[in-house]
Structure formats: structure tokens, C-alpha cells
Amino acid sequence: MRRLIPLLEGRCPPRGWMERTFLNLLGMAGVGYGWVQAGRTHLYRRGWLTRWQGACPVISVGNLTAGGTGKTPMVAWLGRYFLDRGIPLAIVSRGYRQRSRAPITLVANREQRILDAPEAADEAVLLAQELPGAVVLTGPDRRRLIHHATHHLGCRLILMDDGFQQVPVYRDLDLVLLDARHPWGNGRILPGGVLREFPRAIGRADGIIFTRAGNEFDPVAAGVMIQRHAPGIPIAHCHHEPLHWIEAAKGVQHPLDTLRHRKVLAFCGIGQPESFRMVLRDLSLDLVDFEIFPDHHAITSEQWRSLATKAHILGATALVTTQKDLVKIHVGVTTPPLFALAVGIRFPHPPSWLLQRLEHLVFMIKKNGQDAIPDTPFP
Numbered sequence: 001m002r003r004l005i006p007l008l009e010g011r012c013p014p015r016g017w018m019e020r021t022f023l024n025l026l027g028m029a030g031v032g033y034g035w036v037q038a039g040r041t042h043l044y045r046r047g048w049l050t051r052w053q054g055a056c057p058v059i060s061v062g063n064l065t066a067g068g069t070g071k072t073p074m075v076a077w078l079g080r081y082f083l084d085r086g087i088p089l090a091i092v093s094r095g096y097r098q099r100s101r102a103p104i105t106l107v108a109n110r111e112q113r114i115l116d117a118p119e120a121a122d123e124a125v126l127l128a129q130e131l132p133g134a135v136v137l138t139g140p141d142r143r144r145l146i147h148h149a150t151h152h153l154g155c156r157l158i159l160m161d162d163g164f165q166q167v168p169v170y171r172d173l174d175l176v177l178l179d180a181r182h183p184w185g186n187g188r189i190l191p192g193g194v195l196r197e198f199p200r201a202i203g204r205a206d207g208i209i210f211t212r213a214g215n216e217f218d219p220v221a222a223g224v225m226i227q228r229h230a231p232g233i234p235i236a237h238c239h240h241e242p243l244h245w246i247e248a249a250k251g252v253q254h255p256l257d258t259l260r261h262r263k264v265l266a267f268c269g270i271g272q273p274e275s276f277r278m279v280l281r282d283l284s285l286d287l288v289d290f291e292i293f294p295d296h297h298a299i300t301s302e303q304w305r306s307l308a309t310k311a312h313i314l315g316a317t318a319l320v321t322t323q324k325d326l327v328k329i330h331v332g333v334t335t336p337p338l339f340a341l342a343v344g345i346r347f348p349h350p351p352s353w354l355l356q357r358l359e360h361l362v363f364m365i366k367k368n369g370q371d372a373i374p375d376t377p378f379p
Helices: 004-009 016-045 071-083 122-130 142-152 199-204 219-229 273-282 301-313 352-372
Strands: 058-063 089-093 105-108 135-138 157-161 173-179 207-211 235-237 239-247 252-254 263-268 286-292 318-322 338-346
Touching (some): 071 089, 071 173, 071 338, 105 122, 239 273, 301 318
Antiparallel strands (some): 239 252
């Protein structure tokens, strides 16, 4: 099982006939799933099925692959952009693995965060922390969430997290994120790979953003690759940038060099754990151990005690994790202390096409005023 995810993501080749046969069987199942997805999308694009349009602009941030491509930092970046310009906004998402089963879960209103993990999804709680002043809603039906945000909470803009496959919902700006290191995984669709759709599906997006684009990233080659599937679509690239450490017990921020050259035990439960390991090494931390849990995993009390004990035995002076994992850990003062790394995104070259689209939305929202919210019936 340790090799399964790297195999599906294309980070290692199959070894032997058993792995090749296994991948081929999953690949055949994936082709069928891909055609179902493509057929469904075709019905909406031809107008045989009607997309529901909300009462205010909707921006979707999604991806083509399962697993982490950096959607949460991108949504946070967009949220700050609009909040800084005085636009009341809501973030809506499915609420993956949250405990709440309500059709509408209000994680945060404009004044305060209302729910914590695991009652609410970890990404939703993290975004509520990062974007005070934003409404955060989760639930299985994005249309219901958008309707509630606009008609009952006065929101004028919707950021739909993980929304690319939500084809029934009309969006004013559709952004797709691709991991610059493995944009297509192993090139196969779920369950034989990590693709949710055929690569040509990016043709319905308004723009492509490559995330985790390091120094080796070649924007020209990336552009050529994208144009084969979606001619004329604009692209941009960004990288994840460590911002500061958060001391869990006190909630205070510390500069990045606080833990430099110190022995630490690291752990995480995210979609791309190796990216976290690489960041810690770049920050010159001395990793005595690195524990990996499944994505969205909530650390149990027993697991936490085991981590703390191991850290003490190995001589670690701190435990470190991701900000996404921290929202699911409810501990007080610990020995060794627990720190979480806050990460944001940065564009080395601000994409003019994206900034122009965002400014246009700001202009239209402010121009239309409250009259922009009609009494749109919910289907």
C-alpha cells in the first residue's frame, strides 16, 4: 500500500507484472469513469441540461486530480484580495470528512468562527481562521449553499472551493490548479490514477495555474503542454511560500528561523506529505522522524501521546505539523511544544489576465450595489 499512491501519481514506475496488471485493470475502470464524466459535461455544454446560476458572481477554484494541489492557499489568496476591497464574500465547499451532516453547515459568519474540526471540515476551519470577515459554509449541495449565502447572509461574491467538477453550477471565473511536478499524475483516471477527468477537460476552464512551481519549472514547456489540450487558455504559475510558525498552545506567530537547526519530529495528514518534508528541509530543520497519516486524518489522543513520547525519546525539542493538521488537534501546553507551519502562495510574475478578471468583478459588484441580488428561486 505504501507504493500505491506514488504509482497512481506517476512518481514511481510499476515493478513486475503484478503491479502492471493491477494498474491496467484500474486503468480500464478509469476510462469508463472518464467517459461518464465527459458525457455528463457534454449534456450541460450543449444545453440539454441547464446549469443553475446564483444571484452573485461565483469563482471556482478546482483541480483535475485527486489530492492536494494547493486549493486552500489559493482560495485564501483570492479571499484576501476581495476582502481588502470591501466585498462581502462566502466560501462554499463540500465539507469533506466533517462530522456535521446538516444540509448547510455554517462554519463562520462575518463576526466569528462558529465551528471547529472535526464537526466542520479541516479546510473550512482553516479558511475561517485565515479570512476573518468571510462567511464559510459547507454542505453536499453547492447550489443550496450559494443561495443561502446570498439571500440570507448578504454575500456578494462566492468562492467555490474544489468546484471544477460541479458542472451544474454556473461560474463567472473557473480556475484550475495543476501541480507543476505531476500535473497529470500517471496519466490515468480514477481509480487507475489520480485524474478526475480526461486532460482535455481543462478546455472549459478560464485559466490554469501551476502550483508548487520551483526553480526548475519551465513556463514555456508548460504552456505548450496545456495548449495541446486547451488552445488559447491563459496560464500562470506560483509557488508555496512558508510564512511563519504558529505556536499551538499560545496561538502566537514566530519567525521562520525560530526552529532552524533544531531537532524536531514532524507529522502530517495531507495530500502531498513529501512537499511538507521538503519545505522543512529547506528551512534547515533537523528531522529526527517524519510521521505520515492519511489525508484529512484527525490525530487521536493515543496517537498524540505516541508522537510526544517518540519526540522525547529521540531528543526532539519541538513537534511540527501543517496548519491544516493543527485545526484538528486540541491540546494545551505540551512538552515538547507543538508548532504549525503557515504557508501561502506567491506569484513570481503577477498574471495580468487574472488580475484583470478580478478587478472587473470588483467593479461590477460595486457598480450594481444591492440591486444585483434578485430573488432567484432555489431549484
